[in-house]
Amino acid sequence: MMLKELFKSKGVKQKWLANKIGVSEVTVSNWVMKKTEPSLKNYQKISEVLGVPLKELME
Template identity: 35%
Template sequence: MNRIKDVLQEKGIKQTWLAEKLGKSFNMVNDYCNNRRQPTIEVLYQIAKILSVSPKELLNDQSNEH
């Protein structure tokens, strides 16, 4: 699970803008944001760089959910 949608909302950035910057379709980015599909590690790092955040900020920490 990822937090891409949350980070976009926190920064006031639209999914369409991110899709354009990534060179991916809106549908692909929308799937990432809604956790229907997970980005590759490379794409995750690319998203983090575009959004100026740490890649860890884009991931849910599930270690304390047990």
């Protein structure tokens, strides 16, 4: 799933997610722009915070 679409569907901002999972806003921005990928640990945090199955996030 594309993070940008996920943020839009959940009504959240990159800054909010960054604060919730303990990374910088730039890090989240890089994930959204596909410059980098979240680590498995960060995928797990995103999954928990946004209530999205881990498998779906990693597709």
